[in-house]
Amino acid sequence: MDLPKSPGFDLSGKRALVAGASSGIGLACAVALAEHGAAVTLAARSGDILRDIVQEMTARGWRAEALELDISNVAVTKAAVAEHGPFDILVNSAGLARHGPAMKTEEGDFDVVANLNVKGAYFLTQAVAKGLIEAGRPGSLINISSQMAHVGGIDRAVYCATKHAVEGFTKAMAIEWGKAGIRVNTICPTFILTPLTQSTFDNPERAAWIMDKIKLSRPGNVEDVMGAVVFLASESAALITGSSLMIDGGWTAD
Structure with a gap:
């Protein structure tokens, strides 16, 4: 009897670009991909911080x-991307927020958040896909979205x-590039x-709201995202595209 074999999570021979890799979720994703064999390019605005991180990663043999x-x-x-690519894997964790009541949103704040x-x-996703299509290679493109891409939140209209919007263009790109073997998904x-989020947890009212919504009764840690990004980047997720992988402790289960 021939038993099925798991495709596994080995990323050896793959090149990955991780944007927003200088801290938080982006850094965790870069480490996870490198741990599983990918050659990782860490991108962010903070060049000095990135170089320190890269030195630490290469010292570990990654x-x-x-x-x-x-x-x-x-x-x-x-x-x-054209110069340094093509990249088999993209993880876009670059992003920012300017929270406040919707009635008090300023145009400048809206533009800054939407622009990034x-x-x-x-256009980052587009650029990586363009390099893959020109090289005739498949790939896995992952945008770090949010549970807030599926619900609303206090002071979080922008x-x-x-x-x-990220969820929308992810699905459309997945449809367009599927025949090229390019998968496009989000992690939420x-x-x-x-x-960066410590101030939110230091606010008793906000902390209580969060803990009430998360059914597992704990906030997330960056480690909670690491396995998910390796999975979506790997052949174990070969038939997954246009999807959102929720890592929300049950927040959106209601």
Whole structure:
């Protein structure tokens, strides 16, 4: 009897680009991919921080390099991807938020958030896909979205708008590029405890709201995302595209 064999999670021979890799979820994703054999290019605006991270990663025997890049600059992003690619794997974790009541949203704040979270993410994904198509190679493109791409949230109208947009273009790109063997998906975490989110958890009212919504009664950690990104990048997810992988502790189960 021939038994089925798991495709596994080995990423040896793959090249990965991780944007927003200087901290938090992006850094965790870069480490996870490198641990599983991928050669990882870490991209972010903080060049000095990236170089320190790369030094630490290569000291552990992983393959990593730094690329100073602001993905909100579309022309520079396209040129950088064309020069350093093609990349078999993309993880876009670059993003920002400016929270506040919808009635008090300023146009400038909206533009800054949308320019990075939507426009930058869109054209980064496009650029990596273009390199793969020109090289005749398949690939896995992953945008770090949010549970807020599927629900609403207090003081998060702008952030929710941008993440809902990411879900939309991800599905459309998955449809367009499927025949080229390019998979496009999102990962949607709940609140992840990082230095950037610590102030939210320090607010008793916000912390209570979060804990009430997360059915597992704990915030997320960056480690909770690491296995998911390896899975979507690997052949174990070969038939998954146009999907959203929820890592939300049951927040959206209601």
